[in-house]
Amino acid sequence: MGGPIDGSVDGPVDGLADSRLRRLAVQFGKFGLVGVVGLVVDTAVVYALVFGAGLEFFAARVPAYLAAATTTFALNRAFTFRGAADAPLHIQWAKFLAANAFGGVVNYGVSVGLEAALPVAEAHPVLAVAAGSLSGMVLNFAASKHLVFKGA
Template identity: 50%
Template sequence: MSDQTYNGPLHRLAARLGPARTATLMQFLRFGVVGTVGFVVDTAVLYAGLALGLGLYSGRAVSYVAAATTTWALNRAWTFRGRGQGPVARQWALFLVVNLIGFACNYGTYAALVAGVPAVAEHPVIGVAAGALAGMVGNFLLSRRYVFVDGNGA
């Protein structure tokens, strides 16, 4: 089927959004895919930490750093490819710093659910998922604005 005859819902959405907003939407969708990988890493490291004797809170702090490092690397390579300046270690540190707001939303949601909902304390993956969703939009906007900027600062 040629592009001239295709007029499906995605094509119509892209036409309404325009090229710049479509590019941002696609970037956000890639960010979400990377976030899903981060969720898996976060959960796996948390459960490994729990098996090794870490508590629900300290285990989550360790798992969050592991997940944030994973998502930074994948976002650098795929979501925001070609964007970002300076040394890699500086960019990683900047990613962690500017995403502290997302971390506060993420960890705060997790901690509140673990403390207040017995089912979440028994199955912390629920709290990890809720926390990841709570921090996602903020992390995307902050990462796009401050960490993965192009040469023009956009």
């Protein structure tokens, strides 16, 4: 009597799960917004180094990734995972880079692979950079939440 048609019973455990899921979804959304800022930084550095300094795309991706990762670290620390246990800034930054290294390798591999294989990505590097960023996003979110910004 009083339960949903499917026979399940709503209770405090369901409410707790719903609130945790909502919080996770909000954090993931914030992480995605921060990622868009990181994508802009990443792309700007790639374009500056490829079209301004004459570097090859594969070489430009390394400093561009580091610039974007540093930007997203600062924004995620202040915005997405605010309230996490704070470690000293330089230690937390190093943990962020280390924890996101696998996602960074995936990001780099996808972007360089697309740029090398697709003429449209070679002509418009932002496409390769964006595909690389998206490919590493879920891995980086999990690593950031559970290894770097614990308790947020």
